[in-house]
Amino acid sequence: MARRFxxxxxxxxxxxxxxxxxxxxDQYDLGAWALRNALDDAGLALSDIDGLIVxxxxxxxxxxxxxxxxxRFVTILPGQGRMAGVAIEQAAMAVASGMxxxxxxVYGNNGRSAGDRYGGEGDQYGSGGAGQWFPYGMTSPxxxxxxxxxxxxxxxxxxxxxxxxxxxxxxxxxxxxPDAVMRTPxxxxxxxxxxxxxxxxxxxDYCLINDGGVALIVTSAERAKDCRKKPVHIRAFGQASSFxxxxxxxxDFWRAPMQRIADHIYxxxxxxxxxxxxxxxxDNFTPTVLFSLExxxxxxxxxxxxxxxxxxxxxxxxxxxxxxxxxxxxxYMQGWALNVEAVRQIRGECGERQVNDAGLIQYMAASPxxxxxxxxxxxx
Amino acid sequence: xxxxYSKPLPVIGERDRAYWxxxxxxxxxxxxxxxxxxVRYESFSTCPGCGGGRSSRFKASGRGTLWSWxxxxxxxxxxxxxxxxxxxxxxxxxxxxxxxxNLVETDDVPPLGTPLEAVFEDVAPDxxxxxxxxxxxxxxxxx
Ligand SMILES: [Zn+2]
Numbered sequence: 148m149a150r151r152f153x154x155x156x157x158x159x160x161x162x163x164x165x166x167x168x169x170x171x172x173d174q175y176d177l178g179a180w181a182l183r184n185a186l187d188d189a190g191l192a193l194s195d196i197d198g199l200i201v202x203x204x205x206x207x208x209x210x211x212x213x214x215x216x217x218x219r220f221v222t223i224l225p226g227q228g229r230m231a232g233v234a235i236e237q238a239a240m241a242v243a244s245g246m247x248x249x250x251x252x253v254y255g256n257n258g259r260s261a262g263d264r265y266g267g268e269g270d271q272y273g274s275g276g277a278g279q280w281f282p283y284g285m286t287s288p289x290x291x292x293x294x295x296x297x298x299x300x301x302x303x304x305x306x307x308x309x310x311x312x313x314x315x316x317x318x319x320x321x322x323x324x325p326d327a328v329m330r331t332p333x334x335x336x337x338x339x340x341x342x343x344x345x346x347x348x349x350x351x352d353y354c355l356i357n358d359g360g361v362a363l364i365v366t367s368a369e370r371a372k373d374c375r376k377k378p379v380h381i382r383a384f385g386q387a388s389s390f391x392x393x394x395x396x397x398x399d400f401w402r403a404p405m406q407r408i409a410d411h412i413y414x415x416x417x418x419x420x421x422x423x424x425x426x427x428x429x430d431n432f433t434p435t436v437l438f439s440l441e442x443x444x445x446x447x448x449x450x451x452x453x454x455x456x457x458x459x460x461x462x463x464x465x466x467x468x469x470x471x472x473x474x475x476x477x478x479y480m481q482g483w484a485l486n487v488e489a490v491r492q493i494r495g496e497c498g499e500r501q502v503n504d505a506g507l508i509q510y511m512a513a514s515p516x517x518x519x520x521x522x523x524x525x526x527x
Numbered sequence: 528x529x530x531x532y533s534k535p536l537p538v539i540g541e542r543d544r545a546y547w548x549x550x551x552x553x554x555x556x557x558x559x560x561x562x563x564x565x566v567r568y569e570s571f572s573t574c575p576g577c578g579g580g581r582s583s584r585f586k587a588s589g590r591g592t593l594w595s596w597x598x599x600x601x602x603x604x605x606x607x608x609x610x611x612x613x614x615x616x617x618x619x620x621x622x623x624x625x626x627x628x629n630l631v632e633t634d635d636v637p638p639l640g641t642p643l644e645a646v647f648e649d650v651a652p653d654x655x656x657x658x659x660x661x662x663x664x665x666x667x668x669x670x
Contacts, residue, residue, distance in 0.1 A: 281535035346598035
């Protein structure tokens with residue numbers, strides 16, 4: 148079904164803000180800053196935008212007012228990381244359907260300066276289902292992922308050191324990225340020695356919390372050819388949800404919805420996993436990376452820990468992953484910046500962390516709403 | 528002197544009042560769909576098994592197994608600070624649903640899969656929490 152969209156749309160521009168602590172900017176400011184950079188990147192103007200999708204920016208109307216634009220297609224998505232893929236996919240759908248020609252997809256996050264805590268009384272994880280468990284001390288997405296990892300370890304023998312490989316690999320990548328917040332290399336031993344937050348997860352299994360903004364400009368493959376930079380084509384995408392486990396960890400680590408996407412996305416993109424030059428894996432917590440590798444079939448079910456520990460995710464290996472450093476080390480841009488990294492890699496703009504001849508890159512996110520996008524240097 | 532209870536208390540609404548009353552009386556009362564029998568913990572009006580709108584509370588066994596756990600080293604709730612680090616368990620109830628809970632009457636966290644049974648802990652005049660302890664061998668017919 149998604150196949151009819153194959154290769155018809157492209158990312159014409161990407162923009163990011165500085166990352167870190169930016170108390171003088173709110174979500175709207177950060178989104179607008181990123182959008183200015185994305186438009187400049189594409190060689191387009193605000194007046195070219197006729198579609199707008201915002202996420203984690205409080206209100207679409209106020210954002211439109213601030214930008215002085217009146218797009219015909221407008222929507223807003225919740226400020227959850229799982230919505231990054233959804234937003235880009237909706238932009239591609241709007242363009243492919245003729246609803247809009249140039250869609251700005253914009254995200255602004257001032258969580259660091261606003262003091263967001265992701266645990267405790269304000270915890271909304273599980274879409275509001277979390278509060279009923281506070282009497283037992285249960286809170287935070289990190290704890291739920293810790294429980295999932297504990298379960299995975301019980302079933303398959305996965306070890307914390309395997310998570311350490313992921314954390315240290317992404318940090319090494321971040322050390323090559325001048326925009327990354329955390330650039331000092333770490334070892335697996337450093338990971339093991341970092342304090343527990345929700346045991347068995349250590350501090351270095353957790354994503355950062357920082358301020359920043361991200362924007363992408365999605366347009367038709369045709370129109371993208373006339374933009375300033377080389378188009379990066381949206382070769383294929385997919386989405387699948389799994390809501391049955393509610394606020395509880397799922398039995399299958401979201402494998403079923405990821406498999407539903409994997410069943411068609413490689414065929415849609417006319418490629419195999421082996422053709423991929425890099426992976427961008429949603430890394431709110433290190434175990435999510437393992438679940439994603441299994442869900443999308445990069446390794447057998449249960450084998451992701453030892454497989455990752457073989458070093459396949461490192462720059463220079465078979466599937467260099469999160470070459471920017473990801474959420475763990477570059478910036479907590481909730482999937483958004485990983486999509487930007489995919490675009491920059493395919494354009495060859497990544498300097499020291501550049502993957503040679505990066506022509507095909509897959510973004511994937513494991514959560515109650517799973518998404519994946521395959522970007523390509525060519526439309527098919 | 529007993530120190531006042533300072534952990535978060537549940538916000539008890541009309542829909543789940545019967546659940547909390549059950550705990551008060553030493554019973555785990557889950558919802559079963561009148562149409563398809565699907566059992567749920569959440570007090571939704573609609574059955575996730577069949578979409579039906581009629582369901583009834585029934586007395587569940589109070590037994591389950593340890594599905595997973597995490598040990599909290601961060602004090603998200605001031606009321607838990609005194610017993611840091613503390614463990615939150617995921618218990619898979621015999622009837623299917625999972626619940627978050629705490630383990631009692633055990634010093635160590637037992638291995639995943641360990642059979643557990645309900646312990647009803649009164650924490651406030653109208654609040655009883657559902658906790659679990661490792662299943663004990665019983666006398667009589669259950670032995
Ligand atoms: Zn039913």
